[in-house]
Amino acid sequence: MNAERERLRLLREKAEQIEAGLPAWDGESPAVLVSFTDPVTQMRLTQCFVPVAAAPLARPRLRLVGEAS
Numbered sequence: 562m563n564a565e566r567e568r569l570r571l572l573r574e575k576a577e578q579i580e581a582g583l584p585a586w587d588g589e590s591p592a593v594l595v596s597f598t599d600p601v602t603q604m605r606l607t608q609c610f611v612p613v614a615a616a617p618l619a620r621p622r623l624r625l626v627g628e629a630s
Contacts, residue, residue, distance in 0.1 A: 569606075572599055576606040586610040 576597035586592045586609075596608040 569599065569604075573606050580607055580609050583609065583611050584615040586612055590614075 592610040
């Protein structure tokens, strides 16, 4: 169990490091939700909004999750 906990801790740290390097969203311009998930458990590690113009598109996996009213 400790090995799994350590693996998740390292994944979270890496996700947070990547997230910190992304441009901040101003709260008004179009944005996309960037979500970091554990590839083994599919558990969400972290998420953030990023301006559409700056969205990372290296390997996009877009999925419609709902529309804001």
